Amino acid sequence: MKILVIGASGTLGQAVVRELSSRHDIITASRSSGDVNVDIKDIDSIRAMYAKVGKVDAIACTAGKVHFGPLSDMTADLMQVGIKDKLMGQVNLVLEGTASLNDGGSFSLISGILAYDPIRLGSSASLVNGALESFVKAAAIELPRGIRINAISPNVFVESMEGYGPFFRGFKPVPVADAALAYSKSIEGGQTGQVYKI
């Protein structure tokens, strides 16, 4: 398969590339490195990426930014950070990218455990992840030509505990390779409309 991995330079993106590259042709996309550059919060950047890449068999996103902060300091503008980037960035990857997928192709989006298991400072991340998980369930029943879509919803990563550990006390971190395996299941399996809780 020809697989486009967006956010390929990140911790998760690198793990997904490691998992898939021995079996497939990988096109890497990132904001400032990789085979093609893309900023997912910019719809024109998404369109330019798809125009450059051409037809592929799978589109996997491992990128997405949200604002973390206390609910008492949260504002409509701070909520927009995650809505524009992790949420609508990935929704636009689907809306704009369906035509770039071959029949039977797939989208794999990144959600996260805060959709259902919240932490302090995480209200925006929860909102964005919950939106993505429900969008995936809905889009799955309307995508044409056998195209599939799943969300990967991981716990905090072992590899990210140095930075994120204080915010995720009591959470059992998972190796990023486990989340990469879920991308493999989404891309190489036959399921659709699923949320893989890792």
Added chain:
Amino acid sequence: MKILVIGASGTLGQAVVRELSSRHDIITASRSSGDVNVDIKDIDSIRAMYAKVGKVDAIACTAGKVHFGPLSDMTADLMQVGIKDKLMGQVNLVLEGTASLNDGGSFSLISGILAYDPIRLGSSASLVNGALESFVKAAAIELPRGIRINAISPNVFVESMEGYGPFFRGFKPVPVADAALAYSKSIEGGQTGQVYKI
């Protein structure tokens, strides 16, 4: 209790007022009728409503608009209709309204079955409802002074089947009074961070 019902002129809003008005003082808010006017997609309108209403014991929202249409016709702009109105309208009711709630007060927001049980044409509604349900879980652990928050997530209403029936084939509609009961549980009970599936 003094209870602010937003969207009070709608099918659900009227049912919530019927359920609560024999026991409580109700302040009704709607776009063009009621004790106070509000357009929840306009944050200044929300602020003006709270300034006029003063302190209350419960804020219940029964209003929220989303765009329905095929995924193939969906665009970032059409997605924004629901994000600005039903999603961020209600999130802003919380962010801007916490200071207007007395200690131990509550927010009750409207979500819907499409968060987890999708229909064709409903991808935006699913996204918005999923976002709201996860936001409620997250906000519940950060709200101060014993303030609670729950989401009411109803099936299609018996009373709305004439208009919505064709889109919800096979769904078992519920009386709007059942959803109004869930608002009573949210407001008069002690639970928080819950999604009441009706």
